[in-house]
Amino acid sequence: MAALRQDRESALTSDAFRSFFFIALTFGLMFYWLKDKLKLSVMLPIIALLILADMWTVDKRYLNDSHFVSKTKAEQPFDKTPADEQILQDKGYYRVMNTSVSTFNDASTSYFHRSIGGYHGAKLKRYQELIENQISKGNMNVLNMLNAKYFIVRNPENQSPMVQMNPGALGAAWVVSDWKVVPNSDAEIKELDSLDTKTTAVIDQRYAADIKDAQKGMDSTASVKLISKDGKVAPNYLEYEVNGSKNNLIVFSEIHYPIGWDAYLDGKLVPHVRANYVLRAMEIPAGKHKVEFKFEPAAYKNGENISLASSILLLLLFATASYVELKKKG
Numbered sequence: 001m002a003a004l005r006q007d008r009e010s011a012l013t014s015d016a017f018r019s020f021f022f023i024a025l026t027f028g029l030m031f032y033w034l035k036d037k038l039k040l041s042v043m044l045p046i047i048a049l050l051i052l053a054d055m056w057t058v059d060k061r062y063l064n065d066s067h068f069v070s071k072t073k074a075e076q077p078f079d080k081t082p083a084d085e086q087i088l089q090d091k092g093y094y095r096v097m098n099t100s101v102s103t104f105n106d107a108s109t110s111y112f113h114r115s116i117g118g119y120h121g122a123k124l125k126r127y128q129e130l131i132e133n134q135i136s137k138g139n140m141n142v143l144n145m146l147n148a149k150y151f152i153v154r155n156p157e158n159q160s161p162m163v164q165m166n167p168g169a170l171g172a173a174w175v176v177s178d179w180k181v182v183p184n185s186d187a188e189i190k191e192l193d194s195l196d197t198k199t200t201a202v203i204d205q206r207y208a209a210d211i212k213d214a215q216k217g218m219d220s221t222a223s224v225k226l227i228s229k230d231g232k233v234a235p236n237y238l239e240y241e242v243n244g245s246k247n248n249l250i251v252f253s254e255i256h257y258p259i260g261w262d263a264y265l266d267g268k269l270v271p272h273v274r275a276n277y278v279l280r281a282m283e284i285p286a287g288k289h290k291v292e293f294k295f296e297p298a299a300y301k302n303g304e305n306i307s308l309a310s311s312i313l314l315l316l317l318f319a320t321a322s323y324v325e326l327k328k329k330g
Contacts, residue, residue: 022054040325044318078108083152083161087113091230093172094149095253100161104131109152116148127255130278134192144168145197145276147253168198172226173240173252176201177218179275181208189277201251201281207273214249214283221245236295242284252280252293260297266290 029046032038080088087096096113097103103117110118116135134142149169155162179201182188191202203211222244226233233239242250256274263272263282266289275281282291 018057022050025050040322044322078111080112081152081161083163084112086163087150087152090149092149093147093226093228093231093233094169095147096150096152097143097148098152098161100152100154113150116143116146124255124257126278129189133189139192140166140168141195141197142192142276144170145251145253145279147171170198170251170253173224173250174198175219175222175224175244175248176251178216179203179211179214179249181205185277192277195276197251197276201249201275202277203273203275203281210271210273211249211281211283213247213285215246217246219244219246219248222248224250238293240291242289242291244284244286246286248284248286250282250284250291251275252282254280254293256280260295260300262294262296264292264294267292 026047029038029043033040033043083100094114095116096109097116098106098109101108105119107118109115130142135146143166147169149166151164151166152161153164154160177199180191180195181203182191183205185204188202188204195202223242225241227239227241238252238254240250240252242248255278256272258272261280263270263280265282265284270282272280272282272293280293284291
């Protein structure tokens with residue numbers, strides 16, 4: 001931790017001095033221009049060069065020569081195995097768990113499939129806890145609710161990857177006939193030890209009010225379908241068609257992430273809840289309905305608006321300064 005703090009302090013300090021250097025140069029140029037010791041036609045190109053130098057040096061940190069690869073490698077960074085080819089014949093919506101590699105430290109599976117595993121430095125803590133407490137123990141009910149339809153394992157004879165199909169995968173969404181309300185998250189993840197996720201869900205009590213009108217019991221007419229094309233859906237939009245003869249509780253095999261994901265029922269914004277520690281669930285009234293999940297984080301929208309307003313203001317200031325200067329000279 002001490003080394004990490006020192007590294008971050010060093011980066012902050014060097015960037016602060018660097019920013020001060022560019023700001024001071026720009027301030028000096030504008031000062032001499034205001035004193036009529038520098039022409040606008042000279043100042044603006046110099047400022048443009050400073051902006052270019054500033055952006056170039058920062059951008060090179062993230063995109064430099066080491067990031068460029070050959071066209072063939074860029075188009076196909078990973079080679080398909082026969083197991084990958086076999087799974088890709090399925091055009092449905094499913095996920096894959098690859099145990100022939102380091103499941104949660106390998107990215108190759110995610111290149112070809114929606115993966116249960118993979119690696120990211122900013123992995124959700126809640127999902128990591130699910131890995132440690134349930135997936136690592138081989139809890140099939142949990143893997144079923146994550147829609148793990150295919151497993152890639154090592155062939156015991158030659159150690160090559162081979163495919164095993166899981167008929168118990170629950171699909172993109174399903175109707176449950178029962179649910180348990182528990183007092184907190186600890187009880188929620190513990191309940192998964194023995195929960196039949198096909199028929200029952202577990203809900204934290206903080207969400208109980210949002211499913212108060214849902215009715216328990218099997219609805220033989222109920223159905224839920226993810227609208228997709230050849231198993232493909234947009235990363236920021238999901239649409240479902242739901243039918244039922246009563247108010248059902250639907251569980252969706254998608255991560256519950258309320259900071260950005262909004263739920264809509266027939267076009268109207270409605271609450272959705274967390275179920276089974278990591279998934280989404282919604283109370284759906286009787287009848288035929290359209291359910292949508294849209295990723296629309298307020299922070300991103302606000303940031304875009306602020307950035308746009310700032311850019312417009314900067315352009316107006318430059319335009320005003322140029323007009324005043326030209327009027328003066330005229």
